[in-house]
Amino acid sequence: MKVLKLGFFLFSLSISQFAVSDADSEREAEILLTSMGMEEAMTQTMSQMVDFQLQQNPTLAPFKSVIIKFFAKHMSWASLKSEFVKIYSEAFSAKELREINEFYATETGRKTIQLMPSLSAQGGQIGADRVQENIGELQAMIKAESERLQKLSVQ
Structure with missing residues (x-):
């Protein structure tokens, strides 16, 4: 016990x-x-x-x-x-x-908090710009895949 x-x-x-x-x-x-x-x-x-x-x-x-x-x-x-x-x-x-x-609580930490939203937005914009610059390639890839899938569904 x-x-x-x-x-x-x-x-x-x-x-x-x-x-x-x-x-x-x-x-x-x-x-x-x-x-x-x-x-x-x-x-x-x-x-x-x-x-x-x-x-x-x-x-x-x-x-x-x-x-x-x-x-x-x-x-x-x-x-x-x-x-x-x-x-x-x-x-x-x-x-x-x-x-x-x-x-x-440090000066660098406070600066990080202050700048992080802007830096994240800038990073997001870089990604969006990169996609936009290469949108034709994506469209071609989607078209090719669509055609491939369509051929498979016919068989």
Whole structure:
């Protein structure tokens, strides 16, 4: 019986250590997301999504306030924060998140946070430009594959 109690105690202790780790990771993830300016980024993204939707479908313009309300409910930082904290705290240990947070607290880290959206957008533009420059090749490849598949379906 003592062995069973000791086993249960050790099991409980190991679970509580994981719970502390998870709580530490979640706390560090919240710090990271705050330092990354996720609330502001989500607000800006939400606004851009609404503008994009209205640009793609101008008939929705009279419903702009409804769309904003919908996005505020389902895409706002308040509605998504816990899920972001979860994915970051599952991807990184509390120690790793502390190290990331320490970096972002430096001048270089703050500069990284500030420049990352622009650098990512520039990288995306490079990719889009490259595809556009070579779109003819893609179209030819698709045409050749379509013809190949068509010949196979006839046989």
